[in-house]
Amino acid sequence: MNIHEYQAKALFSQYQIPVPKGAVAFSPDEARSIADGINGRVVVVKAQIHAGGRGKAGGVKLAKSRPEVEPYARELLGKVLVTHQTGPAGRQVKKLLVEAGADIARELYVSWVSDRATGKIVLIASTEGGMEIEEVAAHAPEKIVRLAVDPTFGYQPYQGRAAAFQMGLPKELVGPWVALLGRLYQMFVDKDALQIEINPLVVTGQGQLVALDGKVGFDDNALFRHPDIAGLRDLDEEDPLETRAAQYNLNYVKLDGTIGCMVNGAGLAMATMDVIQLAGAAPANFLDVGGGASKETVKQAFQILLSDPNVRGVFVNIFGGIVRCERIAGGIIEAAKEVAISVPLVVRLEGTNAKEAKAMLAESGLNLIVADTLWDGARQIVAAAKGCA
16 A cells, blocks of 8 residues: 655654655645745645656646745646656646755665565665666666665664665764664554655755655555554545455456456466467456455456456456355356446356356356366457457
């Protein structure tokens, strides 16, 4: 789960990580009122969406006088920002962060991320703050410092000093840098984060470290331990079909293709998507109904698939192990009673009670194709979807 920049900075403040004074605004009047309470000549008005590249897309405005704040807020609120992370559809701006400008002497990059390959928490830091870290990695990889921390022992100050020396930070910054890394690490562990990124972390003209931006992502599986974090979730920033799927404990990710997929098991789902691509089409989604799917779960999954206007055909690929095939068949039949199936449907069932499930589908009167193998099913749904289109 991701959160907005203003929410990330509120968490930073709880861990004594310096941030510019500011607040969130939902209207031009609120933006003007917040600006009036900020000392300093420059006020920054920043669009709040869950995507990077806001500045390049015109989502960050520097108001050099108080009267400029309200017009900038009117310009940004309701605007659809298109960045390299939003896709061509973009994201509509519904809230703004209004904060004090900073006296920037230098920009750094810092993040803590979870490395599943090593089971460690990794510090990534660079002197090239303000740039996307992917660009730095591509053009100047020697300017990136990586440091793995074993969670058994946790972050140690000597590790922060080692990173500072590798980056060539001046000695007067080493102490604040080491302390800031420790606070960020503690926040990472306390809140079950997957990533904490500050880009840029600026050095002000007074020699202070200030988080000028903030990006934080959390482990969804740990949110039950953090109701305060779960309360920060912004459903407006999520795909409505993915939100609906989460209500039924379905693992669903919307994609750009035309073949809707309903599969049980993440591995089989990935293989199914690959085979659809090999057969000449692209999957419209990743959908894993899980090992304990009920008829109701399958029915809801089917309705979600058919709610996507891009879907031109549906491929159900179930290997009955824990979940019995007749449950899936029953769910399909129940969904067909409530949702008009106007696209081709191919079903491949194998495993526990597959014979009984195929008989149920044959006797249901539904207009569908029963496939014997994964490749056979993929070819048939791709051909049927192209014929339908």
